[in-house]
Amino acid sequence: MNDNALRPTTRNAIIDAAIIVLAGNASATMSEIALKAGVGRATLHRQFRSRDDLIRAIKDQCIRETDEASAAADHPNAPAFERLRAMFAAIIPLGDRYHFLTFEGASDDAITNRYQRELDWVETLKNDGELAADVPTSWVVAQIDQLVWTAWCEVAAGRVALADAPALAVRTLTKGLGV
Amino acid sequence: MNDNALRPTTRNAIIDAAIIVLAGNASATMSEIALKAGVGRATLHRQFRSRDDLIRAIKDQCIRETDEASAAADHPNAPAFERLRAMFAAIIPLGDRYHFLTFEGASDDAITNRYQRELDWVETLKNDGELAADVPTSWVVAQIDQLVWTAWCEVAAGRVALADAPALAVRTLTKGLGV
DNA sequence: CTGAGGTGATACACTATTGTCTCACTTGAT
DNA sequence: ATCAAGTGAGACAATAGTGTATCACCTCAG
Numbered sequence: 001m002n003d004n005a006l007r008p009t010t011r012n013a014i015i016d017a018a019i020i021v022l023a024g025n026a027s028a029t030m031s032e033i034a035l036k037a038g039v040g041r042a043t044l045h046r047q048f049r050s051r052d053d054l055i056r057a058i059k060d061q062c063i064r065e066t067d068e069a070s071a072a073a074d075h076p077n078a079p080a081f082e083r084l085r086a087m088f089a090a091i092i093p094l095g096d097r098y099h100f101l102t103f104e105g106a107s108d109d110a111i112t113n114r115y116q117r118e119l120d121w122v123e124t125l126k127n128d129g130e131l132a133a134d135v136p137t138s139w140v141v142a143q144i145d146q147l148v149w150t151a152w153c154e155v156a157a158g159r160v161a162l163a164d165a166p167a168l169a170v171r172t173l174t175k176g177l178g179v
Numbered sequence: 180m181n182d183n184a185l186r187p188t189t190r191n192a193i194i195d196a197a198i199i200v201l202a203g204n205a206s207a208t209m210s211e212i213a214l215k216a217g218v219g220r221a222t223l224h225r226q227f228r229s230r231d232d233l234i235r236a237i238k239d240q241c242i243r244e245t246d247e248a249s250a251a252a253d254h255p256n257a258p259a260f261e262r263l264r265a266m267f268a269a270i271i272p273l274g275d276r277y278h279f280l281t282f283e284g285a286s287d288d289a290i291t292n293r294y295q296r297e298l299d300w301v302e303t304l305k306n307d308g309e310l311a312a313d314v315p316t317s318w319v320v321a322q323i324d325q326l327v328w329t330a331w332c333e334v335a336a337g338r339v340a341l342a343d344a345p346a347l348a349v350r351t352l353t354k355g356l357g358v
Numbered sequence: 359c360t361g362a363g364g365t366g367a368t369a370c371a372c373t374a375t376t377g378t379c380t381c382a383c384t385t386g387a388t
Numbered sequence: 389a390t391c392a393a394g395t396g397a398g399a400c401a402a403t404a405g406t407g408t409a410t411c412a413c414c415t416c417a418g
Contacts (some may be wrong), residue, residue, distance in 0.1 A: 030406070145409095
């Protein structure tokens with residue numbers, strides 16, 4: 001019953017619940033998180049010494065999950081737009097995780113690194129002539145990050161089908177929504 | 180020295196400071212807000228009976244400011260894209276205000292109304308053949324709302340010039356960032 | 359059956375925040 | 389000069405949230 005650490009499902013259940021609760025209210029209390037996770041507040045404190053501990057654990061998990069998902073979905077040899085589509089398809093379902101990082105995580109090495117990697121990647125796409133060269137790279141990255149989050153929101157709200165979201169995101173990014 | 184209510188500049192200074200502080204940390208304390216506003220905490224409580232009072236006042240002000248700005252900038256007879264550009268130009272400088280509403284203000288009549296008006300407007304643009312008909316209206320609105328906020332962030336971070344932002348936003352929305 | 363490990367509930371101390379109140383001070387109008 | 393209005397500073401009580409500890413209970417491996 002012991003996975004890698006000493007805690008089996010409880011810890012993960014708490015993290016999952018915390019991501020949901022904190023997405024809706026960044027200053028949610030430990031009690032609210034415990035309630036959502038279906039555990040007692042004492043158990044929450046057994047798993048995570050302090051609130052900061054919990055936040056850090058969530059951050060680590062979000063980084064790990066999104067990194068794994070994008071690494072697994074990347075097809076370096078595929079055409080750039082297909083690559084982009086696969087990336088969106090992999091990350092959009094993790095939109096809440098992705099968003100958590102951009103929100104809780106200013107001044108965090110792992111997150112700064114990720115941003116830098118995104119900048120580099122977009123720079124490459126621009127050099128390869130896949131994206132407009134006259135648009136600031138930081139603007140493109142901001143659009144990509146935001147597309148993940150808004151796509152997740154639209155899917156979560158039931159206004160867009162999950163299957164449609166990746167293509168919609170790529171289209172919005174590359175061709176826009178004009179006629 | 181008495182405007183419309185009993186309070187001249189103090190109240191506005193507090194609201195302005197609160198918007199800034201709360202944008203950076205939604206759970207900022209009244210002390211932090213008072214400090215940023217350059218007033219004593221007691222004065223803050225004189226102007227706003229409670230924290231909820233302050234939040235509501237901010238919300239009202241944000242709605243008013245953004246409504247006024249977009250109304251003043253709207254040129255009903257101009258070409259659609261120019262109209263869009265003028266709207267972005269008027270709203271982007273109020274990006275923090277605009278964002279505050281989407282964040283603090285779920286379940287608020289005035290904000291629901293605004294969303295409905297945006298839906299209607301985009302529907303019109305689609306009927307006029309200015310925007311793609313095969314993209315969900317809610318998706319378009321989400322993109323517009325988000326463009327205002329990310330544009331404001333990029334400008335605030337000094338990565339994009341304020342003068343460039345509106346055109347960049349229109350271009351991103353209508354033509355995308357592809358080559 | 360039995361015991362170890364994990365849990366929920368609860369009580370507790372401690373801290374941070376909120377909201378109220380008072381008082382001395384400044385400022386601007388008369 | 390004087391007075392009223394508004395302010396900053398600080399004391400204060402009340403409240404909410406955090407983190408710790410204890411105890412009874414469950415359950416699963418042995």
